[in-house]
Amino acid sequence: xxxxxxxxxxxxxxxxxxxxIQRVLNAIGMESDRIAMVNLSSAMGAQFAQVATExxxxxxxxxPNPLRHSPQAKAPDGPxxxx
Numbered sequence: 656x657x658x659x660x661x662x663x664x665x666x667x668x669x670x671x672x673x674x675x676i677q678r679v680l681n682a683i684g685m686e687s688d689r690i691a692m693v694n695l696s697s698a699m700g701a702q703f704a705q706v707a708t709e710x711x712x713x714x715x716x717x718x719p720n721p722l723r724h725s726p727q728a729k730a731p732d733g734p735x736x737x738x
Contacts, residue, residue, distance in 0.1 A: 666694055686717050 670692055677687035693706050 683722065685721065688713055689717060 673690055673692040676690050680687045680689060691710060695703050695706070
């Protein structure tokens with residue numbers, strides 16, 4: 656649970672990162688709902704499955720990445736840029 660992470664404050668740091676990415680997504684014109692963080696323990700398998708299903712449904716409703724085929728989107732540089 657939040658603040659009670661095996662890696663000390665790892666989930667608190669992750670929460671900050673998720674909030675940052677949500678702001679970035681909003682800034683570039685994408686829906687911040689494309690990323691979420693949920694705190695679950697390893698004993699909460701059924702809840703994990705439910706959260707995963709809900710997130711999958713949310714992403715499907717949002718549709719594909721609107722920037723992926725945008726003329727303004729720059730192709731990544733590097734050896735695997737053609738993939």
